[in-house]
Amino acid sequence: MNVSLLERPTPLRTGAAVIASRWRPTRIAVCEAGPLTPDRDAGCRAVSDLVATLSSLGCEVFVGDESAGSLPGHVQRFSPDAVVISRPGLFARLHASLTDIAVPKLFFAHDLHHVRLSLQRAFDPALDPRAAEVMRLVEGFCFRTADLSVLPTTAEAAAATTAFPGAAIVAAPYFAMPTEPRMPRPPGPVRLVFVGGAAHAPNRDGVAWFIREIWPTLHASGIAQCLAVCGAWPRALVDSLARPGVEFHGPLSEPALAAVMRSSTAGIAPLRFGAGLKRKTLDYLSRGLPVLSTVFGVQGLFPCGPGRDPPGVIVCAGPADWIAAVRRLGRDATAWQTLSEAGHDFITTEFSSAVHRDGIHRILQALGVCP
Amino acid sequence: MSIEQRHRINTPSVIYDRAVGQTVVINLLTGHYFRLDEASSMLWERLETAPTAAALMASCTNPDDLAARLPAILNELQDHGLVAAVTDGTIPTDQPPASWTFAGFTLESFTDLEDILGLDPIHEADPTAGWPQARAA
Incomplete structure (x- = not known):
C-alpha cells in the first residue's frame, strides 16, 4: 500500500x-x-x-x-x-x-x-x-x-x-466490501448474530432492547436457539443482559467472526436510532446472510417502507414483526435462499x-x- | 486597558450561533460551551466588527454603565479564549457599532460537554481499548 x-x-x-x-x-x-x-x-x-x-x-x-x-x-x-x-x-x-x-x-x-x-x-x-x-x-x-x-x-x-x-x-x-463467497444456510435451529460493540450508543441500546423485549419469546418458544453478540461489551453490561441462549463473544478476529457468521441463520440490526450507513448490515449481506433490521439499520441502502425492503433484508418494526421474521427464516428455506442471494448480489454490485x-x-x- | 484597544471574536477557533433570545458560543480548542442571554448577545454582536472600547462606549446609549463593566467583561472573554486583542491591525470593518443599550452581561460557561466536542460521539471511548482512545491527561 x-x-x-x-x-x-x-x-x-x-x-x-x-x-x-x-x-x-x-x-x-x-x-x-x-x-x-x-x-x-x-x-x-x-x-x-x-x-x-x-x-x-x-x-x-x-x-x-x-x-x-x-x-x-x-x-x-x-x-x-x-x-x-x-x-x-x-x-x-x-x-x-x-x-x-x-x-x-x-x-x-x-x-x-x-x-x-x-x-x-x-x-x-x-x-x-x-x-x-x-x-x-x-x-x-x-x-x-x-x-x-x-x-x-x-x-x-x-x-x-x-x-x-x-x-x-x-x-x-x-x-469497499470484500467479495465474500455466499454461505449456505446452516443446518439446525435458528442462530442469530449481532456485530458491534457497546461503545456505540445505538448498538448498546438496540441489543439491550432486543434481548429484553424480543429474545425471551424467541428462545422460550423454540423459534431461535442462540444469539451471538460479537464485539467489545463491558462485563457489567454482559452480566445485566445474560439470558439463556445469549452468547457474548467479545471482539473477534476476522476468521473467528467468519466462523460465527457461517453458523448463523441471520444477522440482526435492531437499532432504535442512529445515522449513517451501517457496515454491520453490509457485512452480513456480503456473506449471504439475510438481515433482520429496523429502519435505522438499513439507512442509506434504499428508501424503504412497507413492501420495499432493501435486497436481502426484512425490515421489522415492533416485537411481533421480529418474531414473525425469525420464525419465517427458520421455517422457509426458500425465503432464506432468496434473501441470501439478493443481498449478496446487491453488495457485489453496489459496494x-x-x-x-x-x-x-x-x-x-x-x-x-x-x- | 486602553480605550483605543480593539478586541475581536477569536475565530476560527471560536464559533457561535445566534438563536432566539440567546447566543451559543463554542471554543473548539477547549471544548467549552457558553451561552449568552439576549442582553449579553448585544455586546457580543458588536464585537464582530472588532471595535475599540471607545467606539463601543460611543455607540452605547448608557456609556457610563458599560464603562464600569467593560474591562472585566473583556477580561473574562479573553480568559475563556473567546475574544482576543487585535495586535496586527487587521479588522473586519471600520464601521462603528450600531447604537445599543447595555443591559448587563452574563456569560454562562459549561465544561461538561467537553467529551462530546473533544471525542467523537459516533464512537465513544471503549472502556478497554476501543475508539477513540482519549489522550492521557
Whole structure:
C-alpha cells in the first residue's frame, strides 16, 4: 500500500529532479483523531478503505493521528494537495491550525451526529439535552468551512445541504466490501448474530432492547436457539443482559467472526436510532446472510417502507414483526435462499471495490486534485 | 486597558450561533460551551466588527454603565479564549457599532460537554481499548 507515514523528503534541487517533482503523485493527508482500529470501529474501517482506495488510485497518502501529537506540523511537512479530516470534533479542532495550508480540505463526516443525538435522547434520558444543539453548531461549522464534505448516504447529504445552505456536500461510498463467497444456510435451529460493540450508543441500546423485549419469546418458544453478540461489551453490561441462549463473544478476529457468521441463520440490526450507513448490515449481506433490521439499520441502502425492503433484508418494526421474521427464516428455506442471494448480489454490485474507487475518484475530481 | 484597544471574536477557533433570545458560543480548542442571554448577545454582536472600547462606549446609549463593566467583561472573554486583542491591525470593518443599550452581561460557561466536542460521539471511548482512545491527561 502506498501509504506514507514519513515526512516530506528534502526538496530536490537539480533541473531533472525539478521536472520529476512536477510528476510526483497526488498527495493526500488523511487525518484521524486516534489510531486506526478498523477491526473495532466502522468509522475507522471507512477511513482505512479510503486510504487503501486512494493508494490504489496512485495517490501518496499520509495518515495522521491527532493523539500522537503535532498533527498540524506533520500535515504541513507532507505538503499535501488536499487534506481529508475525519469526524466533526477533529475537523473543528484541526481546521484552525491548517489555515496556512492553502489546499482543499475535505470533511469526512461519517454521519449527521446531531441527528443521531436528537434521536438518542428519546431512549436515553441521561443524555445531555444540549448535546444535539452543540453538535449541530459544530457540524454546521464543519460543513460550511470545508471545501467539500462527504456523507455516506444521499439522504443525509440532501438533509445536510438543506440544513446548512451554501455548504458543498456530496454522498459517496464509504465502504469497499470484500467479495465474500455466499454461505449456505446452516443446518439446525435458528442462530442469530449481532456485530458491534457497546461503545456505540445505538448498538448498546438496540441489543439491550432486543434481548429484553424480543429474545425471551424467541428462545422460550423454540423459534431461535442462540444469539451471538460479537464485539467489545463491558462485563457489567454482559452480566445485566445474560439470558439463556445469549452468547457474548467479545471482539473477534476476522476468521473467528467468519466462523460465527457461517453458523448463523441471520444477522440482526435492531437499532432504535442512529445515522449513517451501517457496515454491520453490509457485512452480513456480503456473506449471504439475510438481515433482520429496523429502519435505522438499513439507512442509506434504499428508501424503504412497507413492501420495499432493501435486497436481502426484512425490515421489522415492533416485537411481533421480529418474531414473525425469525420464525419465517427458520421455517422457509426458500425465503432464506432468496434473501441470501439478493443481498449478496446487491453488495457485489453496489459496494464493490470498483464502485468505491469510482466514488473516491469523483471526489478527487471535485477537489481538483485527480492523480 | 486602553480605550483605543480593539478586541475581536477569536475565530476560527471560536464559533457561535445566534438563536432566539440567546447566543451559543463554542471554543473548539477547549471544548467549552457558553451561552449568552439576549442582553449579553448585544455586546457580543458588536464585537464582530472588532471595535475599540471607545467606539463601543460611543455607540452605547448608557456609556457610563458599560464603562464600569467593560474591562472585566473583556477580561473574562479573553480568559475563556473567546475574544482576543487585535495586535496586527487587521479588522473586519471600520464601521462603528450600531447604537445599543447595555443591559448587563452574563456569560454562562459549561465544561461538561467537553467529551462530546473533544471525542467523537459516533464512537465513544471503549472502556478497554476501543475508539477513540482519549489522550492521557
